[in-house]
Structures are given as structure tokens and as C-alpha cells.
Amino acid sequence: PHASPVFHAIQYLFGKQTLEQLQNFRGYRGAQSYPSRTKDIDDVDFSTGSVGLGVAQTLFSSLVQDYVRAKGWNADRPEGRMVALLGDAEMDEGNIFEAVLEGWKHGLRNTWWVVDYNRQSLDAVVREGLWQRFESLFRNFGWEVVILKHGT
Numbered sequence: 577p578h579a580s581p582v583f584h585a586i587q588y589l590f591g592k593q594t595l596e597q598l599q600n601f602r603g604y605r606g607a608q609s610y611p612s613r614t615k616d617i618d619d620v621d622f623s624t625g626s627v628g629l630g631v632a633q634t635l636f637s638s639l640v641q642d643y644v645r646a647k648g649w650n651a652d653r654p655e656g657r658m659v660a661l662l663g664d665a666e667m668d669e670g671n672i673f674e675a676v677l678e679g680w681k682h683g684l685r686n687t688w689w690v691v692d693y694n695r696q697s698l699d700a701v702v703r704e705g706l707w708q709r710f711e712s713l714f715r716n717f718g719w720e721v722v723i724l725k726h727g728t
Contacts, residue, residue, distance in 0.1 A: 579661030579692060580609055628669035631689060634658035635675045638687040658687040667691065667710060680717040 584607040587593035593607065600606025610630075621637075638658040644650055666672065679687070693707045707723075714721050 579663070579690070580607070580611055583611060583661060628662065628666045628672045631660040631662045631666065632671045632675040634660040634689070635679050635684060635687050638684060639679065639682050641686070642683075655686065659690070660688070661690045661692065664691055664693045664706065664710070667706075673713075676713065676717050676719075684718075 581601065584593050584598060584601065588595065588598055597605065597607045602609050621633075635658065637656075641656060641658075645655070678684075691707075691710060693710070711721050711723065
């Protein structure tokens with residue numbers, strides 16, 4: 577739910593979301609807290625949820641895309657980019673670590689994860705300084721890490 581307000585707002589600016597759905601965000605006939613392929617009218621490749629599955633799907637989709645291209649299938653199609661927006665509390669999910677490990681083992685590329693580090697969770701406040709652990713984790717698995725503080 578961290579990224580869904582901005583995601584839906586951007587979709588509105590692109591003409592892919594209605595004002596009514598934005599005004600009723602997280603309510604009846606409103607845009608969903610977790611973007612959904614079946615409930616939202618804007619583009620989303622994976623329906624997501626609080627357990628980080630949508631985030632992990634972007635990583636594995638990138639690996640599948642590389643496999644398909646290596647086999648010579650769909651060589652005439654443009655290469656897609658895999659982007660996920662996630663909250664810092666979502667990083668607690670075990671499948672996130674497993675996905676990062678699998679990506680490293682298979683030479684992951686073409687995947688971007690944007691982590692909103694606001695220290696908020698549905699059931700707790702995220703420990704201060706945890707972003708340094710996240711940064712270290714990603715760097716140790718070969719990711720390029722860019723930190724933007726306060727939107728700069």
C-alpha cells in the first residue's frame with residue numbers, strides 16, 4: 577500500500593485512472609490499496625499484496641525474460657523492464673530475500689525495486705537505521721543502489 581497512492585495518481589495523469597476512483601481510494605468503487613489486474617482499470621502486470629509476492633514476481637519475470645531471449649524466442653519483441661514499488665516493512669518477507677538470492681545466482685539484470693523507507697508498518701514502526709542493512713544486502717548481491725533522501 578506504500579506505493580499505490582502515487583501509482584494511481586501517475587496513472588490518472590496518464591489518463592488511465594478516473595478521478596472518481598481516486599476520490600474513493602481504498603473505498604467502495606475506488607482504486608485498490610494493492611494494485612489489481614482485475615479490480616483496477618490502470619495497467620499493472622501483477623496483482624500484489626502485503627506478503628511481497630508482486631515484488632518477487634518482477635525479479636523472476638526478468639529471469640524468465642532472459643531465458644526466453646537466450647533461447648531465441650520472441651527476439652523480435654522489445655525487452656521489458658521490471659519495476660516494483662515496495663514498502664520497507666515488506667522487506668521482512670522471506671520471499672524477498674529468497675528472490676534477491678536467486679537473482680544473484682542467475683545474473684539478474686533489468687530489474688528495479690524502489691523501496692519507500694518511511695519506517696511504517698501495519699503492526700509496528702520499522703527500526704531506525706534498517707535502511708543501512710537493506711543497502712548492504714542489495715550491494716552484497718550485486719545490485720546498484722541509489723539512495724534518494726526526502727525525495728531529492
